[in-house]
Amino acid sequence: xxxxxxxxxxxxxxxxxxxxxxxxxxxxxxxxxxxxxxxxxxxxxxxxxxxxxxxxxxxxxxxxxxxxxxxxxxxxxxxxxxxxxxxxxxxxxxxxxxxxxxxxxxxxxxxxxxxxxxxxxxxxxxxxxxxxxxxxxxxxxxxxxxxxxxxxxxxxxxxxxxxxxxxxxxxxxxxxxxxx
Numbered sequence: 001x002x003x004x005x006x007x008x009x010x011x012x013x014x015x016x017x018x019x020x021x022x023x024x025x026x027x028x029x030x031x032x033x034x035x036x037x038x039x040x041x042x043x044x045x046x047x048x049x050x051x052x053x054x055x056x057x058x059x060x061x062x063x064x065x066x067x068x069x070x071x072x073x074x075x076x077x078x079x080x081x082x083x084x085x086x087x088x089x090x091x092x093x094x095x096x097x098x099x100x101x102x103x104x105x106x107x108x109x110x111x112x113x114x115x116x117x118x119x120x121x122x123x124x125x126x127x128x129x130x131x132x133x134x135x136x137x138x139x140x141x142x143x144x145x146x147x148x149x150x151x152x153x154x155x156x157x158x159x160x161x162x163x164x165x166x167x168x169x170x171x172x173x174x175x176x177x178x179x180x
Contacts, residue, residue: 003048003052003054004052004054005054006048006052007044007045007046007048007049007052007054007059007063008045008049008058008059008062010041010044010045010048011041011045011059011062011063011065011066012062012066013037013038013041014037014038014041014042014045014066014067014069014070015062015065015066015069015070017034017035017037017038017041017070018038018066018069018070018072018073018074019069019073020034021034021035021038021073021074021077022073022076022077025077025080025081035074035134038070039131041066042063042066042067042070042127042131045059045063045066046063046119060119060172060173061172064117064119064172067117067127068117071127071130074130074131074134075094075130077134078133078134078137079094082137085141085143085146089147090143090146090147090150093147093150093151093153093154094150096154096157097150097153097154097157100154100157100158100160100161101157103161104157104160104161104164107161107164107165108164108170111164112169112170114170116164116170116171116172117160117172118160118163118164118171118172118173118174119172119173119174119175120156120159120160120163120174120175120176120177121175121176122152122155122156122159122160122176123156123159123160125152125156126149126152126153126156129148129149129152129153130149130153133145133146133149159176159177162177163177
């Protein structure tokens with residue numbers, strides 16, 4: 001196997017793992033193994049693609065699709081397991097994030113002819129926080145952590161939407177709203 005294919009295979013593995021998670025939620029060891037592997041693949045795919053000079057538009061889109069699938073599935077699993085924590089302001093914040101993400105997807109599709117997921121630092125921070133949240137939440141069940149992650153997710157979604165509004169060309173690798 002040629003090493004330039006490894007980053008895309010990691011993204012495909014994360015996508016497949018995300019689709020398996022709902023079916024293994026009642027098997028904690030298997031769930032945790034897939035969950036950790038998905039997180040590690042998310043760290044490695046882009047890093048390896050850049051290091052090996054094998055980045056591509058298709059790879060960036062595949063990475064974004066795998067990220068989105070993983071995020072949606074983990075959110076659904078989290079809602080199922082911790083529904084009591086999503087009442088009140090947590091539910092409102094989650095709804096705000098979802099609405100902004102959907103509006104941004106529709107707007108970027110209309111503006112650019114494609115759905116563009118931007119790899120901003122705030123999106124990366126949100127991804128890391130959301131990734132760590134279930135493990136930390138199992139230990140502490142502190143709702144303030146959920147509030148913090150949801151506020152970060154709102155800010156990241158708003159930044160991505162602002163980038164879509166402000167820039168004429170799609171750039172999935174724009175790291176923050178002020179980048180040119």
